[in-house]
Amino acid sequence: xxxxxxxxxxxxxxxxxxxxxxxxxxxxxxxxxxxxxxxxxxxxxxxxxxxxxxxxxxxxxxxxxxxxxxxxxxxxxxxxxxxxxxxxxxxxxxxxxxxxxxxxxxxxxxxxxxxxxxxxxxxxxxxxxxxxxxxxxxxxxxxxxxxxxxxxxxxxxxxxxxxxxxxxxxxxxxxxxxxxxxxxxxxxxxxxxxxxxxx
Amino acid sequence: xxxxxxxxxxxxxxxxxxxxxxxxxxxxxxxxxxxxxxxxxxxxxxxxxxxxxxxxxxxxxxxxxxxxxxxxxxxxxxxxxxxxxxxxxxxxxxxxxxxxxxxxxxxxxxxxxxxxxxxxxxxxxxxxxxxxxxxxxxxxxxxxxxxxxxxxxxxxxxxxxxxxxxxxxxxxxxxxxxxxxxxxxxxxxxxxxxxxxxx
Numbered sequence: 496x497x498x499x500x501x502x503x504x505x506x507x508x509x510x511x512x513x514x515x516x517x518x519x520x521x522x523x524x525x526x527x528x529x530x531x532x533x534x535x536x537x538x539x540x541x542x543x544x545x546x547x548x549x550x551x552x553x554x555x556x557x558x559x560x561x562x563x564x565x566x567x568x569x570x571x572x573x574x575x576x577x578x579x580x581x582x583x584x585x586x587x588x589x590x591x592x593x594x595x596x597x598x599x600x601x602x603x604x605x606x607x608x609x610x611x612x613x614x615x616x617x618x619x620x621x622x623x624x625x626x627x628x629x630x631x632x633x634x635x636x637x638x639x640x641x642x643x644x645x646x647x648x649x650x651x652x653x654x655x656x657x658x659x660x661x662x663x664x665x666x667x668x669x670x671x672x673x674x675x676x677x678x679x680x681x682x683x684x685x686x687x688x689x690x691x692x693x694x
Numbered sequence: 695x696x697x698x699x700x701x702x703x704x705x706x707x708x709x710x711x712x713x714x715x716x717x718x719x720x721x722x723x724x725x726x727x728x729x730x731x732x733x734x735x736x737x738x739x740x741x742x743x744x745x746x747x748x749x750x751x752x753x754x755x756x757x758x759x760x761x762x763x764x765x766x767x768x769x770x771x772x773x774x775x776x777x778x779x780x781x782x783x784x785x786x787x788x789x790x791x792x793x794x795x796x797x798x799x800x801x802x803x804x805x806x807x808x809x810x811x812x813x814x815x816x817x818x819x820x821x822x823x824x825x826x827x828x829x830x831x832x833x834x835x836x837x838x839x840x841x842x843x844x845x846x847x848x849x850x851x852x853x854x855x856x857x858x859x860x861x862x863x864x865x866x867x868x869x870x871x872x873x874x875x876x877x878x879x880x881x882x883x884x885x886x887x888x889x890x891x892x893x
Contacts, residue, residue, distance in 0.1 A: 509741030512734030514726040535711030540742035542708030
């Protein structure tokens with residue numbers, strides 16, 4: 496079969512490294528960039544270089560971080576004495592946007608998933624364990640997603656924290672604000688009922 | 695609202711320049727590249743640079759081309775005396791893969807679409823017009839897509855070629871090989887009937 500020229504083939508291969516991009520999408524993206532948006536291609540290339548060079552991980556909370564001092568691990572947040580465990584950076588940003596929490600975070604960058612080879616090591620749980628053992632943490636708030644793997648991770652974390660005598664809490668799961676009971680699924684409703692609170 | 699760090703924000707902006715990638719996909723891609731596939735990100739950055747530097751357009755057929763000599767405009771192909779007009783590079787490759795055509799091409803890189811500001815100028819039709827006027831072309835094969843815009847483009851091209859006394863043909867539209875009449879749409883069937891050929 497006929498193939499594209501070497502550089503074009505390589506560009507298509509490069510674009511296929513993006514998650515969720517197959518051969519046809521990569522081809523479409525390559526044609527778009529070369530034909531309509533060379534400036535955009537140059538911009539993307541530049542931002543990739545900058546990001547690879549400048550973005551690292553915070554040594555304390557594992558969030559992406561550019562400077563030596565992570566802005567989610569400020570002294571004020573550390574002194575709050577709580578750690579909120581989330582699966583990914585987007586979850587952290589969602590909680591930040593709610594402005595309901597002002598303590599530290601711990602970003603797992605994934606969830607326990609033995610079938611995919613993701614165990615406690617890959618999630619940096621040894622680091623979290625050290626932090627819990629330091630005696631400065633009073634509460635571990637688990638905000639993993641309410642999926643099968645997220646729940647398994649939550650149980651694992653809870654066991655770990657109990658070993659260190661740290662109070663463990665899980666964010667509430669129930670009927671979302673503005674939701675109507677009629678349209679809420681059974682799993683959520685049963686969580687909402689079992690998690691009922693005195694008024 | 696809280697935002698990501700500057701470089702991460704810029705990387706997400708860069709990824710959004712890709713067609714079909716919105717803010718959420720761009721975010722997911724950025725996290726994937728930074729967390730799981732830094733090598734892939736470096737590779738993508740490199741291929742983008744190489745492509746921008748090395749891929750140009752053939753001055754004759756408008757196909758993407760890396761070297762001075764376009765491999766679809768070889769003397770053997772030129773001497774065939776026919777030009778096949780296609781909408782995009784992927785269409786050219788599809789016809790090449792069929793191995794049923796061995797003449798020259800002309801890649802429009804689009805189709806006439808006045809609402810999007812794409813007129814004859816944007817499709818390089820002045821260049822095609824010069825080639826038709828050279829007297830070396832005996833047949834113009836129009837292989838634009840059988841969509842409304844593709845058909846409009848085909849009619850425009852046919853008028854242009856008639857002005858230069860060049861034979862114009864349109865690739866056949868009908869029931870695809872292996873297709874069953876029962877499942878073929880009415881538009882295709884009516885094309886197949888009106889394009890019937892003596893056996």
